[in-house]
Amino acid sequence: MKKIRCIILSLSTLMMFKLNLSAQTTTQRLDSLFSALDHDHAFNGNVLIAENGKIVYKRSMGFANFEQQKLNNDSSCFQIxxxxxxxxxxxxxxxxxxxxxxxxxxxxxxxxxxxxxxxxxxxxxxxxxxxxxxxxxxxxxxxxxxxxxxxxxxxxxxxxxxxxxxxxxxxxxxxxxxxxxxxxxxxxxxxxxxxxxxxxxxxxxxxxxxxxxxxxxxxxxSTNQVTxxxxxxxxxxxxxxxxxxxxxxxxxxxxxxxxxxxxxxxxxxxxxxxxxxxxxxxxxxxxxxxxxxxxxxxxxxxxxxxxxxxxxxxxxxxxxxxxxxxxxxxxxxxxxxxxxxxxxxxxxxxxxxxxxxxxxxxxxxxxxxxxxxxxxxQTNYFPEIRYKQSLFLLYAKTLYTKGADPAITRFNLLKSDTAHYFTDERELNELGLELLSDNHTEAALEALKLCTILYPESWNTYDSYGKALLQNGKKEEAILMYQKSIEMNSNNEPAKKILERIMHNLNL
The missing domain is CATH 3.40.710.10 (DD-peptidase/beta-lactamase superfamily)
Structure with missing residues (x-):
């Protein structure tokens, strides 16, 4: 009986050791993840991870206020x-x-x-x-x-x-x-x-x-507002x-x-x-x-x-x-x-x-x-861990800094490399509109034109390109793009109003 008790005690000790080791390994892996994200300035905020009602990992990274260089901490508030x-x-x-x-x-x-x-x-x-x-x-x-x-x-x-x-x-x-x-x-x-x-x-x-x-x-x-x-x-x-x-x-x-x-x-x-x-x-x-x-x-x-x-x-x-x-x-x-x-x-x-x-x-x-x-x-539940770079973001940055030809050349060279780069219609559209908002009209025209070419089945691409054409004074081309957008989406009421206004001003 004494020998059995010793065996049970040894097994219990071994199980506790394995559990502690597992917890330690999990904590270390989490810390490695967030240390890397912190180093790359890829995460700015707070994390809390718990298991069975107890916190197993928590950390604050980056700034609650960049202007004042005030660091995030446990009591930092965020809009959720x-x-x-x-x-x-x-x-x-x-x-x-x-x-x-x-x-x-x-x-x-x-x-x-x-x-x-x-x-x-x-x-x-x-x-x-x-x-x-x-x-x-x-x-x-x-x-x-x-x-x-x-x-x-x-x-x-x-x-x-x-x-x-x-x-x-x-x-x-x-x-x-x-x-x-x-x-x-x-x-x-x-x-x-x-x-x-x-x-x-x-x-x-x-x-x-x-x-x-x-x-x-x-x-x-206002002093309680979060930034x-x-x-x-x-x-x-x-x-x-x-x-x-x-x-x-x-x-x-x-x-x-x-x-x-x-x-x-x-x-x-x-x-x-x-x-x-x-x-x-x-x-x-x-x-x-x-x-x-x-x-x-x-x-x-x-x-x-x-x-x-x-x-x-x-x-x-x-x-x-x-x-x-x-x-x-x-x-x-x-x-x-x-x-x-x-x-x-x-x-x-x-x-x-x-x-x-x-x-x-x-x-x-x-x-x-x-x-x-x-x-x-301890699973691969979310398998998409290797994050790809945005090809459209790279394109837009090149477009802004070096011009249209270098941008499209770089895009064409990398567009087949789907292992390292991804493309997203909404992102290219938003990048084009950002350029337009900052009055980089020629660059915006290039980006939004490319969006219509790559995504010809999207009514929104023609709407955005029409906006850029209109801002650049190309009213006749803008009319055609707005008409195309409305043809594809009859509920595009803002485009209908813009088109009506253009036609009225041109006496068409």
């Missing part, structure tokens, strides 16, 4: 972008638990003026409502009223003014919609009789011990402060008043406390948590599906649920505000949590997210 949607979903589900609403209720039941009477609360929560989003509702208004800052109160009037049917019959398709979550914030206020700010604080932030977390709103003093940095012009690579920066980006200036889809400010430590509160059923009952993290279904009973950078997923209530369960049941949400990236992943099977927040839209953020999970799970 669309990760805010998980809080809005929790708020609505809490009210359901209290019997104050039903997910099957139509939204019009609470807001009689809402012009889509069939849309339910559940469909808003699961992005299956088909209602118009911010671009369609507000971008045309911004062109005429560039100083306007919109809020949740403006959404229903804007929908009424638009006078358009939904993009699809509610419940028949999935389409990500920020304004749906802003409407849900209005719902929380009406049903709870509390401001959305106060509701989050009293019913989520305080119970979850999120002491540094708050919702941005006009009453927050994010974005690349002002990618072809230059320079950073620009986005905090309160007027007209740099519609979503950061004109739409900074929306609550529900975004605008929560938090820290990695507070988000970890939120994670523990969810795990321990402090905010919702177990059955409600289960419903929240179950794939939502369309009216035809098929699960919702979405493709993203982190793989194909269904959508629950406020959460993406990755289809690939080989490494466990993975639920997550990402966030982006101009100047900020956020990533919140939960491995429910193995009780692992990864939280990353960045305040400079860093180039290595995606790599940090994917490799962190690979290291923690």
């Amino acid at each position: 972008g669309s990760v805010s949607k998980t809080f809005t979903a929790v708020a609505v589900l809490q009210l359901q638990e209290k019997g104050k609403l039903k997910l099957e209720d139509t939204f019009v039941k609470y807001f009689p003026g809402f012009p889509y009477p069939a849309v339910t609360i559940y469909q808003l929560l699961t992005h299956t409502s088909g209602i118009p989003d911010k671009e369609e509702l507000f971008f045309p208004i911004i062109e005429k009223q560039p100083d306007t800052i919109f809020s949740n109160q403006d959404i229903i009037p804007a929908i009424k003014a638009l006078k358009k049917p939904g993009a699809f019959t509610a419940g028949t398709q999935w389409r990500y919609c920020n304004m749906g979550y802003a409407l849900l914030a209005l719902l929380v206020e009406k049903v709870s009789k509390e401001s959305f700010h106060d509701y989050l604080k009293q019913h989520i932030f305080l119970p979850a011990k999120m002491e540094h977390t708050y919702l941005l709103h006009p009453q927050i003093p 994010g940095y974005l690349v002002r012009a990618h072809y230059l690579g320079d950073l620009e402060t986005i905090n309160n920066s007027k007209k740099v980006h519609h979503w950061s200036y004109n739409m900074r008043g929306f609550e529900g889809p975004t605008n929560i400010v938090s820290t990695t430590g507070d988000l970890f406390n939120y994670d523990k509160a969810l795990q321990n059923n402090m905010l919702l009952k177990p059955a409600t948590i289960s419903k929240m993290l179950t794939p939502s279904h369309l009216l035809n009973e098929l699960p919702t599906q979405a493709d993203g950078e982190f793989g194909r997923a269904s959508y629950g209530i406020g959460w993406f649920l990755l289809n690939d369960s080989s490494a466990g049941k993975i639920v997550m949400h990402t966030g982006r505000e101009p100047g900020f990236f956020s990533f919140y992943l939960r491995d429910l099977t193995h009780h692992r949590t990864i939280i990353l927040i960045d305040n400079a839209e860093s180039s290595g953020f995606g790599k940090a997210c994917k490799e962190s999970f690979n290291i923690l799970s």
Whole structure:
């Protein structure tokens, strides 16, 4: 018996040693990853990684304020972008638990003026409502009223003014919609009789011990605002402060008043406390948590599906649920505000949590997210670890510094090297528009012309090229490009208005 006890003790000691060694190896690999990212200035923010409710790795990198050379630290606050949607979903589900609403209720039941009477609360929560989003509702208004800052109160009037049917019959398709979550914030206020700010604080932030977390709103003093940095012009690579920066980006200036889809400010430590509160059923009952993290279904009973950078997923209530369960049941949400990236992943099977927040839209953020999970799970769950360079970015930089011929020559020499370079239509289009915005018209014309050649089936490429032609005084060519764009997309209302204006000025 004594010998058996010794054997058991030895085995237990050996197992503990292996576990400690494994943990040490994981920590070392994580530290190696983030040291490399820090060295290359490819990550600027905070990371926190936990397993079984305990932090296994955390680190702060880069600057909270570049001008003042103030370093990020554990208490640094960041806008978490669309990760805010998980809080809005929790708020609505809490009210359901209290019997104050039903997910099957139509939204019009609470807001009689809402012009889509069939849309339910559940469909808003699961992005299956088909209602118009911010671009369609507000971008045309911004062109005429560039100083306007919109809020949740403006959404229903804007929908009424638009006078358009939904993009699809509610419940028949999935389409990500920020304004749906802003409407849900209005719902929380009406049903709870509390401001959305106060509701989050009293019913989520305080119970979850999120002491540094708050919702941005006009009453927050400017000294409490957080500073994010974005690349002002990618072809230059320079950073620009986005905090309160007027007209740099519609979503950061004109739409900074929306609550529900975004605008929560938090820290990695507070988000970890939120994670523990969810795990321990402090905010919702177990059955409600289960419903929240179950794939939502369309009216035809098929699960919702979405493709993203982190793989194909269904959508629950406020959460993406990755289809690939080989490494466990993975639920997550990402966030982006101009100047900020956020990533919140939960491995429910193995009780692992990864939280990353960045305040400079860093180039290595995606790599940090994917490799962190690979290291923690000891899998190759996210296989695209070898990150390729952007050929269009290289093209645009060469175009700006050396001219059209050197740029297209370099592009042609490298375009077949798909092992090291990638191309993306949206990126080339945005680079061309950046050049145009900075009045590098000839360079913009070259970039946007190339975009129409490479992507002839995209209506947006012709729209952008038309804009560049018009800015360069080539009105007849601009007319042809706008006509081509409208022919391919009859809903391109801004192009129709521009075309009408050009034709009127030319007496055509």
